[in-house]
Amino acid sequence: MTDVVTRRGLRRFLPTVSTFKAVLVQILAILLAFATGAIVLSLTGYSPIQAYSAMFRGAFGNIYGIGQTLTRATPITFTAIAFLFAFKSGLFNIGAEGQLIVGAMASAIVGVSFSGLPAPVHIALALLAGAVAGGLWGFIPAYLRARFGAHEVITTMMLSYVAIYLTSYMVNYPYKAPGWVAQTVPISESARLPRILSPTQLSASLYLVLLLVVLTEYVLRRTVLGFELRATGLNPDAAENAGINVRRGMILALVISGAIAGLGGSGEILGVHRRFIDGFSPGYGWDGLAVALVGGLNPVGAFLAAILFGALRSGGMVMTRATGVPLDIVFLLQALVILFVAAPKMIRTLLKKSGLRWLGS
């Protein structure tokens, strides 16, 4: 009897055959993307081997590269988890970009407005402001969805643009630092998250996101809230019948999702840039969506996929300097990964046709 229990208990932590296959399909999608990228590189007169090896060396070859890779991976993990949280409850939050930006702005305002506070208090306040602003930016589409049935894909996307222009206005007019650049003055020393691997920009924001990965895994799998959210996502009607308040769940999920993305923005301002710069996010919100999917829609997978995307960005710059290959091949690779991951059925069909029948099933 006890033997059965322990074995079952253990099995929970062992990957099953089906998760193994799912992971394999994701990896194949990534390999296919790199293969397609290699074709583009050769057709345009570059050596894919040189480009990819320079990229790999840049991203992982030394401490500096690793630091930059993790720096890039951090905000993407935040937005991926934001996406994941909403997705588990059946909502498509593709507005993480906007939530991240308003979170960043709120943190920057708190960061520049006070001085002389004890650092832990100031940092906590700035992070809180970021989470609240991001949460609010998630609440608007959530409320509109629950109350009026407005499709959240469109509203979250539209509100991202509102966030981009609104913060651009703020940083060009009321909060503009003297000079030509549209940016705020630097935040106070007391609001800065410590850098943890100088001379890279890697900051304590990484610890925050690692904590978040563990917490999300726990909340989604082991708590009543997580169960209710997942039930809502799987079948809202059944969830409603089982006594779950679906509307409340939807709103809660998008607010939490927005708050997480907002915290990602805070981390960028308090840890990396130390001021709000107009257009500081090179599309971290969109990356989050991709990374969540590539990571197989679980928090740990998302972090691993974020490292891949972070490595593309940091390694890409080294590749451009070493081989002259335009940096934009990186975005091409990211897009190809997304497109190949978007349709697992396509990969399965390819596998079946190439004779690997057991993998395709």
Place this chain on the structure above:
Amino acid sequence: MVGIIDVLNVGLFAAALRMATPIAYASLGGIFSERVGVMNIGLEGMMLLSAFTGVTVTYFTSNPWLGVLGAVIVGGLMGFFHALLTVKFSGDQVVSGTGINIFAMGFTAYMSQVLWGSRGASESVSGLKPISIPLLKDLPVLGPILGTHTPLVYIMLLAVVLSYVLLFRTPLGLRIRAVGEHPTAADTAGIDVHRVKYICITLSGMFAGLGGAFMSLGHLNLFTYGMTGGRGFIAMAAMIFGKWMPFGAFSASLLFGFSDALQMRLQSLGLLPPQIILTIPYLLTVAVLSGVVGRAKAPSDYKPYEKE
């Protein structure tokens, strides 16, 4: 008061029509895709790829009309690809569209550096020449606004009318709408649901292609990095604001084109921060979707259809 008179002249309205043209094309594309139940977030990327293709083909052939043709073909191919992923392989519509957008951004910037050695802009090409409509151009007020434009502006006006006729006045249009609204019923009635979806989503990409071609060949005569600047998303807004109807979407495109043109003039006069005006289309769309300004309901539930 002098400032306002300087801003509100016929030149502004002509500019508004020009700015509305790419938005209107892409919003027609959005309508055809959504009418068969597939969301096309990739309009932005399809426009960008087509704008790039238009300039590239013109650069090598010196014929802007071949450029337009190339743009439409590439747009159609991207549309077909979106259909393949979402209809055949039941991939997620939002993910596929997002992938197409990022792909377009990366591919055009990469190829721009390969071809012209610059990420920012291509070399200039000889774009489409404006034509004047006899009689119309001599009318007071209307003449300066409508009389002289590149042919793609007039083709857009024609496309709006034809799309309306096709969708609401022909049996094929009825089939298209049936596929989006009730695929099971359409299937029972003998309509090949998947084929109609393929055709309409490919058409969607071709419209986005015309919009992209207008931006690069009818407007600037060169390709610049990220030149569509979110117009594909504005087009989705116009489509929703126009309640998935061709004339509605066209009117919304005019409104957004007008606010775009106004924004540029106000910016040059320093009257109002441009960022504030730029938020208008997005805020309007959110308001419309929430029923604050008229109710808008999508013509389908965006679910993939699997034949039983």
